[in-house]
Amino acid sequence: MTIKKLAFGAALLVALMVLWGTQRLASGDPGLPPLEITTVDRGEVSQRVVAYGSLQPVERVEVGSQVSGIVDEIYVDFNSRVQRGDVIARIDPSTFEAAVSSAEAELESAEATLELARLQWQRVQELREARIVPQSDVDEARASLRQAESSVQVRRHALDRAVRELERCTILAPADGIVISRSVDPGQTVAASLSAPVLFEIVADLTQMHIHASVSEADIGMVNEGQAVRFVVDAHRDREIEGEVVQVRNAPIMEDNVVHYETIIAVSNEEGFLKPGMTAEVSIIAEERADVVRVRNTALRARIPDDIRPEDPEETGDALVYRIVNGELVATAVWTGLNDGVHTEIVEGLEAGDQLAIGLSLIPDGQRNSRSLFSGDQAQY
Secondary structure: OHHHHHHHHHHHHHHHHHHHHHHHHHHOOOOOOOEEEEEOEEEEEEEEEEEEEEEEEOOEEEEEOOOOEEEEEEOOOOOOEEOOOOEEEEEOOHHHHHHHHHHHHHHHHHHHHHHHHHHHHHHHHHHHHOOOOOHHHHHHHHHHHHHHHHHHHHHHHHHHHHHHHHHOOEEEOOOOEEEEEEOOOOOOEEOOOOOOOEEEEEEOOOOEEEEEEEEEOOOHHHOOOOOEEEEEEOOEEEEEEEEEEEEEEEEEEEEOOEEEEEEEEEEEOOOOOOOOOOEEEEEEEEEEEEEEEEEEHHHHHOEOOOOOOOOOOOOOOOEEEEEEEOOEEEEEEEEEEEEOOOEEEEEEOOOOOOEEEEEEEOOOHHHOOOOOOOOOOOOEO
């Protein structure tokens, strides 16, 4: 059994050596083993700041109630379009109508008292001229007249206040826009004793929106107003949308022990497919260069075995790459520019079309697109 196992292992080793030799001869490159290769091309390289935020309307108005009572009628619903001054809800006015009637009656009583005080003042003046009454009666009549006049003013203000409270039972739209939220139903009691409850939310225009993005303190130094932005939302992952940074707020926000700064991004929504509250994955373009020579970053971290690695060049650059020239590896110094995490700009040292070695490939060229039930995923270097 031991001799059979050794013979089988030797046969398998010979077969692998023959297969490798066949692949090398078929490739016309007897000097190099199979290599993972990338090609230098021309394209765009951009340095981006990635952040996340939510879409919000540019102008949002919360409509509340200044009076307490039972909601009698509601005239709008979600997505209703309203104009400034439109009636959107009404609170039961019966209590406030009674208050107005009471204030009117009190005003009439105060006016009657004022009329009587004026008559008494005129009579006292006549009697005083005839020296029939003392001066104290004159002073008392004058004071009563002023008191009656003041009481009329107080009652008039009370009536104005009651009328205003009655008018507030009718809730009007404060601006043109679309109702995006309704928080009450007919028959619901509204209590406005401490703060005005929010009944509706109206946005003026959904064709222009803002993204409120949180940028970490490590990246905020690269963000400035006027920079271009590209973002995607979960509802339209296949569509990249453009925007522009319009404001970088200085107030720090602490999230999970990391300082963030809120950045406002203006977005056009003419087609109306963006909705308030959507989460946006934002890429703020800090710097961008188009139509430049670029390579994938893996080429700058090539792992070449020592037995086939060429000698380093005399000149030194920012990085070292390995070109394939006439079937041989040539170490080349390059000077790099902008890096976007995937590609790096090559300022000097390479041209578009150059082929670079990244490392050894364990998958032969003829089998790269084939899979075996027993092979699984092959490792690559």
